[in-house]
Amino acid sequence: MGAAGAALVLARGEEETQCRARAWRTVFTVARIADLCTRCLAWPLGPVGRARVRHHGGMPSWIDTHCHLDAAEFAADRDAVRRQAAAAGVAHCVIPAVERANWDAVRQLAHRHGDSYALGIHPLYTARAADADLALLAQALEQHRHDPRLVAIGEIGLDFFAAGLDPARQEQFYRAQLQLARRFDLPVIVHVRRSADKLLKGLRDIAVPGGIAHAFNGSLQQAQAFIALGFKLGFGGAVTYDRALQLRRLAAELAESALVLETDAPDIPPHWLYTTAARRAAGQPQGRNAPAELPRIAEVVAGLRGLALAALARSTTANACAALPRLAGLVQEN
Secondary structure (H helix, E strand, O other), X not given: OOOHHHHHOOOOOHXXXXXXXXXXXXXXXXXXXXXXXXXXXXXXXXOOOOEEEOOEOOEOOEEEOOEOOOOHHHOXXXXXXXXXXXXXXXXXXXXXXXXXXXXXXXXXXXXXXXXXXXXXXXXXXXXXXXXXXXXXXXXXXXXXXXXXXXXXXXXXXXXXXXXXXXXXXXXXXXXXXXXXXXXXXXXXXXXXXXXXXXXXXXXXXOOOOOEEEEOOOOOHHHHHXXXXXXXXXXXXHHHHOOOOHHHHHHHHHOOHHHEEEOOOEOOOOOHHHOOOHHHHHOOOOOXXXXXXXXXXXXXXXXXXHOOOHHHHHHHHHHHHHHHOHHHHHOEEEO
């Protein structure tokens, strides 16, 4: 997450492509990260189709619990990106919203491809959000409350790393959305960046039906606190970096029941897609993260745990369904 301006002027279209990519990607150096269901049975699955999480020809199937498939980076080939993910074994994607402007987009994509979605206001977008957006979010949740593909409120949370954001305003939106999660009995997908303790305080003050701590990179104590509150922890591209010692230790040692997998595509590229600043300056583009990278990320996690891929696929699928219970009606494990 780079300069304050990048975080504050995010917008869809060409502006988003430039600012969002700059805000999310340029900090994913190796040093920063260290700090820090099947092939589709029918494509697309359609509004009432179910993805069956099973194994075909020995290939495990996966749930990507956090993928921004609506992002401008995928505008040119969005459907192909989802097909490639399905062919790689990604049976289901959870597509979280980030602001009012993309609530319809994530819902339509989820129905188009047989995936699921979450509605919310991301902390990086609180500067541009209107207070009235919270009431509009409540209206959208009421309108779609019986939609089985609406699985959570998200992406919400707190970000105390990006410069120029008002912590008080972030907390206002975070707590208001926790109240909505209670009202609509939905889990939450939370953004955690140098904010775990504050997030946990909010969750203790306003109990919600669990959820996922997305892109978790906190301490063992913080991880255990989220787990105690009924949350699963999302592991993605950051765990693939050798220097992410603490994160890799958590991925290896936490209870298997605590883990879910994600790409956060197009953000947080795994190490094999990362391009150094020097190479970017020389004209080599940053590799684009996509949901098809999830099986390779899973290989890293399985290797850290000394676990067979098939076993990790089964457990993380079960964990995703436990964190987001409506997934169980969309994804069947056989």
